[in-house]
Amino acid sequence: MRAEPIKSLEGQSPYELRLNQSAGVPESAVKQALKSGDMGFVHSFTTGSTVDGPGVRVVGWTAGCQWRCLYCHNPDTWTLTNGLPVTVARATEEIGQYRSGLQIMRGGFTLSGGEPLMQDRFAVKLFTALKAMNIHTAMETNGLWGERLSDEELDTIDLVMLGIKTWGAEKHRRLTGKDIGPTLDFARRLAVRKQPIWVRFVLVPGLTDDPEDLTQMAKFIAGLGNVERVEVLPFHQLGRFKWQNLGLDYTLDDVNPPSLELINSTCAIFRAEGLNAA
């Protein structure tokens, strides 16, 4: 299977609405790509990011996600068909041209999404190729399908940026549509391996800001022993237009971004457990 010609892999912003980029790819070819990992479906690439892992980074936003988080700002990454077909060779070549700069700026490559492990074979092949070029690798994941990676494959990832969305089984199901258990199991497995984690947590007033829940979450995270940082990400409305354009039912219309006071008190809960939170 050949990839579509690509004029430019780089998006202007991860908030660009991109639809049907692989609409012409036959289903059988998609299945084959998922199985082999020789080709991935990528929403867009961003260069020069300073907020998606250590240093300055190139970020690949994959298409496809199993979850339906109520606050998701990229619902156009939920389906695979919205991703542009890109071969591992092409992605490696594109990212590789930044290698020296990324090394000088103590950065690397981050695979995000969507959910990268929807395309676990592609993720593994890309990380393996980039590690061979001595490029630092990070994966932002919801952790649901962490079990798809063997220990050897996990070795190709320098940093796992794990999204913990909220605390409590029922609340998690209401927020994401899925169980929290596999995410926590993946965190425990990474802890046993002493593999570095940055936890990413989106703070949504009235939805994820319960101090009791946050305390429980902080205790769990602190108990892992391998979490280098907790990133408290303030909810925003930048993705609302995507929900509207996609005809999806957006339930957070009336929710404002968290106040500075709420952000500070949330960080304080994590710090009280000895975590590095910001």
Ligand code: SF4
């Ligand atoms: S896991 Fe990430 S990409 Fe998937 S629905 Fe949630 S916020 Fe969106």
